[in-house]
Amino acid sequence: MYKNLKYPLLLLTVTIICACNSGSDEDKSIASTHPKLEKQLNRDSANISMRSEEHADLYQRYRITTEEYENSGNYNVANMYRGKLAPADEASHTDAHAFKNALREGMAKGVNFAGKYTVVTVGCGTACQQHFIVDRESGKIVEKIEGSTGAKYSPNSRIFILNPPDSTINYNNCKDCAPQAYELVDGKLREIK
Template sequence: MRYVLTLTALIALIASPASPQSQQDKGALKRFAVSEIYHGPPVFPDFRGRDRGFNLYRTRIRAGISSGPNFSGTYSLISFGCGTGCTQVYIADNRNGYVGNVPIGGEETPYLQMFYNINSSAIIAYWQYGGRCVRKVLALVDRNFNEYQQSEIGPEEACYNIGDASNLQSVQRALGGKEEPSNLPDIAPATPASAHSDREANLNQQAGFIAAVKHARTEYAQGQNDMAKGAARPMRAKNVCAALKGYSVSGWIGKISKLSSNSEGKGVLHIEISPQITLKTWNNALSDISDGTLIEAGSKVFRQASALREGADIQFSGSFIPSSIDCVKEGSLTLSGSIERPEYLFRFSDVSPI
């Protein structure tokens, strides 16, 4: 089975406890060591001005910066899934909010795995291409990446679980290396641990959900007749269930598109998690009688939401409502609305600003 590493999640890739890795990789990271580590508050990008070219990914980039530097002393290395085996990668400077591209990622470097840490400006990248496992060393110099080495280390199987001890010796042989000394500093792979690992999993879950909904939208648009278009809905339900693996979610990110109350004073909240994909409460007690999505006045979530505003980027948790039609309940009255602009009913349990 292929080893697929995405960013995230979605959002940020943050250093974790080390996995064994080749002496050459450890040497490359040490060779590009940095001396400055930024400990100040993060500065967010100017998505309406200087950094507007990255506006489409603003929520993931902001979430990555919120976790602090994880690369080259002052930068956040941020990646997230863009399809099967596809990973988008960006960097953001925590000192000034500058966002830049990384010359790996996307469809050109499928099944990408990266090794890096906050103390080095180097990235050791592995990916599968044309049946081979490829390795490249890159280093950040004055906001630009220099590419130093690219080599094939063997068939694509050599890339499977590249950080595992069971695979280490074959990688070292392909690189002409020796068994690594135990006293070398460990390299942190781009798979976060503990709370950061949970964050990565949460954002990857969200990315999978969004991808399932967008894929159905594309299939619906390409349908030649109503029968073909109708097939997009059960396909989406299957893919949504596969992405969610349950009904509760935690640590998702989105933008408040509606914040109000109904005639009884209960909270009404709509969160846009991607263009034309919304998670929401009902806006009236009658519709909500069996779903329980309206936010009770005086509750923790009501107090949290009351301190926010429409247009704010937030992190949230809660649960979907099971549905035999859509996997999770969707509130549109028509098939076209359900597919093109879905609004999923959601019970919010926590909301906080990013």
């Protein structure tokens, strides 16, 4: 049976090699190989360059406010939890079962927030993340918060920045991207005003 396949496989291999090596070393763009697309690209191309400093004032205001919170020392954690790390209690939150694999993988990071918590981030679509906050002493999921552009937090601070400032974001066009600062108090996030 395999003898019958020897020559067709050899022919197929030679054809593939020739096809891969054919053509020239010219730099062919997608537009040059698709004439209709080339016309459309010439007509629809953007002529205005994007500038990151276009919304610099709003970004700077967010950045400075966030840095003030982070550097104030008011949110520092005095004692880090050193006991046995509990796994996530999937029964403690209604959405936990749907993300059990992601939660298990995220829990492997250990304590990464506010002295005894693990933040596990799960994607929920384009520009959407859900952040589960798990108490590593009890395993209870104490909070779940959704954002658009990530989160910033640290093991030795109770401050949680949802949608941290980013100079590439146009805050005038993305209302859900505005940074928000929270403090974790007794296992609950409270927005800092």
